[in-house]
Amino acid sequence: MIEMNSGGVQVVENSDVVIFSVKPQVVQKVVSQLKPLLTEKKLLVSVAAGIKLSDLQEWAGHGRFIRVMPNTPAAVGEAASVMSLGDTATKEDGDLIAELFGAIGKIWRADEKHFDAITGLSGSGPAYIFLAIEAMADGGVAAGLPRDLALGLASQTVLGAASMVIKSGKHPGQLKDDVASPGGTTIAGIHELERGGFRGILMNTVVAAANRSREFSKR
Template sequence: MLKNKQIGFIGGGAMAEALIRGILNAGLVVPSQILVSDVSVERLDYLRGTFTILTTTDSQETARQSDILFLTVKPQVINGVIDTIAPVVSKSTVLVTVAAGVTISTYQNKMPGVPIIRVMPNTPVAVGEGMSAMALGKYATTEVSKPVAQVFSSVGQVVTVSEDTMDAVTGLSGSGPAYAFVLIDALTDAGVRVGFSRQTAVLLAAQTLLGAAKMVLATGEHPAKLRDMVTSPGGTAITGVHILEQNGVRAALIDAVVAATNRSREMGRR
């Protein structure tokens, strides 16, 4: 699907690196099909040395040459990038943006007729277990989006959503790794409290959450059903779950997602 496609990245930070690694590991393209531009020569040297891809400091050159162009820069600089590349982006180029809070219309107004796809990935793309949500612009058909979905599938899982749910995506999966890290940290402290070394406690906690998540995805069962399989009558697990419910852990997680979603909406209105 990506055969003979030139893939460009404007911005060579952690997100671009994760996507490049996923693309190459999956064998979707060869290194010579990837061109990255960045303001940092040192960063470009690193990416070129690590992946043997093409690099340049000229973002317009990257935009001109790309069949699929990823904007992997921070939201605060995105307007300047759009202004720079808009005159040279072809209507046959698929533009993919991962800038949080920046709407498709922001790009479309400057680049009419260009297929725009807005994506919210999360940080586990760095280890190939990311969750990415795509919203398609007016000119981005399902067929056009397939190669982009293939790229993000190389670093995790992908869903297509309507753009009006992107703030909710940010609140749930975009911010979600932070909630998971808090849980792992708390479970680790608990493990230390009951006698384990911190190293052992981290392993027990992190692998337990990883295994539980894999069970949900692999079985397709409702999480509550899987919980019931663990909580035998009068046993240890139901005793622990009771304490979690008493302390409002479930409500706190729901409130966290709602608050993060609302914060994303506020940031998008700036």
Template sequence: MLINKQIGFIGGGAMAESIIRGILHAELVMPSQIMVNDISCERLAYLNSTFAIATTPDSQEIIKQSDIVFLTVKPQVIANVIDTIAPLVPKTTIVVSVAAGVTIATLQSKLAEVPIIRVMPNTPVAVGEGISAMALGKYATKAISDPVAEVFASVGRVVTVSEDSMDAVTGLSGSGPAYAFVLIDALADAGVRVGLPRQTSILLAAQTLMGAAKMVLETNEHPAKLRDMVTSPGGTTIAGVHVLEQKGVRAALIDAVVAATERSREMGKR
């Protein structure tokens, strides 16, 4: 679906780099089909030497050259970016924003009748195991969104949600890697506490969480059922699960997602 499509990135930071790496690794496009804009000449030089892609310090050049434009900039600068490019964006260009908290309506007010897609990816896209939630604007049909979904599928998995779910997505999967890192760190500390070397503990903890997550995704079984499969009567696992329930770990994780969701809503109102 991306054959003969020119792809542009306004903002050449870590997210843009992850997406570029993913689509090139999946061979969805050739390097000659990609152009990146950034305010840092050093960053542009790095991206050019790493991926053999075109770069430019001029964001308007991205609009002139691209069929799909990814806005991979920080939320606090996106207003200036839109003001700069809006006069040049044709109605045939697909605009994809990954700026957290910036609504489709905000973008659409400056980009009339342009198909806009808002995406919330999370940081594991950097290793090809992210999850990206897409919300489609008024003019973004399924035929328009399919190539964008293909791009994000190259760095993980993709779901389509209504835009009013984006704050909840942010609270769960957007912030979720941080929760997982806390769990891995705590499990590794526990391993050290019971006598394991630090690096061995980190490896055991990280691989255990990754394996458990893969079982959920590949078996399509409910996590509670998979938990029951490893929880023998009177065994070690139920003893550990009992302590987790006593200490309120489940409630703490629920509260963390709720708090992050509410914070996302507050930020979106600014």
């Protein structure tokens, strides 16, 4: 059943699970303002990047908190989410949140110490792939394809390649080798990627975003 509520206080009062989906810089203010209502009877969840469980638990006054890092493909049911349980969150609490976030994609459990790296990889990762799709489509246009066709082919190629990694169980390197025949077109393209430092650029991108997340968590 869906109920309409006019304000945050009423929402919290009527909820067993409270999810804080606000900007990191206002999380403390929001949690602190609602603290009188945030009893341990309520399971609390934060999706704010860079905000540690220790801080969330201190602001709420108890440890029945779960931190989740989803990403924007949640909008189409393909999120890559990770969660970490607070001090007094139970296995049943974790199972409930896994079920809730499992409805919008896949979810993993990990120690909170990995969350900055997770933010750099999957949290920010969709933007890297959007840029790659755009660049591939631009390459198709430069090679003579109509824009709509180039973008459609680039998008479907990324989707198909990701599906092959997930469904085949093969290492991406093996899948790459399978399609790169000697002296062929694919290895010629891969050669250009390697000359441009493609692997290193992607690795450095993830590390830079992870480091930025660490900066947020220290504030």
